[in-house]
Amino acid sequence: MTECYHFSCQGESHKADNKPCQDASFSAVYDDGLAMAIVCDGHGGERYFRSDVGSRMATEVIRDSVKTFVDNIDKDLFVGKPYTSQEAITSEEVVKKQTPIDNAFRQLFSSIIYQWNQKIADHAANTAISEWEQEHVEQKYLDELQTSETFEKLYGCTLMVYVQTPDYWFAFHLGDGKCISFQQDPFWHEPIPWDERCFLNKTTSLCDSNAINEFRYCYEGDGHFPMAVFLGSDGMDDSFGEDANLVNFYIQVVKMLVTEGKEATINSIETDLPQLSKIGSKDDMSVAFIYNQEELKAHLTDFIQYQIDIVTDSIRQTDERIQKLESKVNSITSIPDEKTRIDLDYAHQDLERGHENRIKLLYKYDVLMQQLSKEMSG
């Protein structure tokens, strides 16, 4: 059975100045088998002081536009199509190569942009500047709300969407954040191509004048569906650094869904994400996911085995490093100069850390092996 969940919470750095959570998320599984998950992340700069509204409206617009898209599109366009992905358009040459599916997506994206602009225009026209805005936002940005033709910047946000029907699935993305899918081969990947323009604190945005060409997307209609797809705002991936750590966290979610059930998992997510923001990125945090409970249950041992393989590889790398450091220490038999002394000190220090790290990794390995053993025997 396909299930879904979404959650957004205020980032630690927003609490100090009472800034609202600028993320918005949504998920649903409809009676006709349509499932969707959405994460929108409002920009944090002072200029984007209504991005919380922008992200909420983007979520609503996407929800309705995707529903209409799926209801009206000829599913044969997708059926039988292998996994295909399309990067953001950066040259005219790519525009010329569009297929009927590309054209359909372009219409969907145009509709989202148009409707979002309509909604925020209404909001800008009908919502007076609040006391909070008056107090916290520079006058030049407040003026932009009423006089500028680029007021959409004030509502700027990113978006990330996964949609699944009984016949096909697709996903699209504009801006940063990460979409991770789990399936049999490869075990996990980022199905939507990355946009190199999203780097550090820079991102493409729904408020960009060229937003239509900044969408990237992927789809598949050959009967293969991911077991689970997770969408996380950049507050999530900034907390975990390397993708491998983010993937590991999502595997924890999968394991909990299977072993302790959805309610316990939700409780844990809603407790842990604010905590994660505090110790990690300090940013707003959002996660939305779609999953197949039976598939996850059937492959639970694969998830644990994947974690064991990663830890085993880390132990191997640590052992290699320890070995190299030991060779280095043993090779220094005299200290002719200051540089040699410093190198030796560093080697001893790194060796100590290597051994500490190895102990932690072995503990992780034991914990995971116990989990695997329990599942195998259960």
Add this chain to the structure above:
Amino acid sequence: MGLLDETVSVPRRTMTLFFLIDTSGSMEGNKIGAVNDAVVNVLPMLNDISETNPDAEIKVAALEFSSGVNWLYDEPKAANDFIWQDVTAGGLTSLGGACAELAAKLSRNGGFMQSASGSFAPAIILLSDGGPTDNYEAGLSKLQANNWFKSAIKIAIAIGDDADKEVLKQFTGNAEAVITVHNIEALKQIIRVVAVTSSQIGSKSSTAGDITKQEQVIKDVQDATQNIDGAETADSTSTVDSSQYIDDWG
């Protein structure tokens, strides 16, 4: 089982501070001595910032360039761990080579950088007292195409009137990011101010208003420079009677 149990890693975010130090022959004597002295003294301050900053850990990397280029260590070190090895002066000024080497290390593939997720843009402090003696344009253009460099806080310290400020301006992308010093004490103080300010601002999650971190650093450094005898910024050097100071490296 919890979601954030012992099997989950939440590493601390990092910001790397790069020192690019001209160790050509003209730096010999008091100038290079002042640089060594200043960096040794600023490292504990960077460690304090790193330890008290909930947002990120500060790491330090240093590249010296003269006739060739040389990293003091083959990886950035935590400010607390960084043991400064005094650099010595001699040779030419391979600024282009230094730029190309920095570009190679501002990368994840064989470089010093980690995933952009979980990292802050680096801060880069360039110190030079002369003009490049190699093809600096080629190295600089490589560097200018690097995404980490584009996002970095970049400040240059021009050591004396012989420093090629135009080149330093090209490096930082902003004339106001070039601070000129004319004596030993000013050099030491400016190294401290620039390193501390860049680290404080560069390792914070949030920025003040809509100005960039580089703009914030420039503003704070310019404010501090006004109180340092023998140091001046582009604002004060842009007048016709360009400098109120005479170099004194005695």
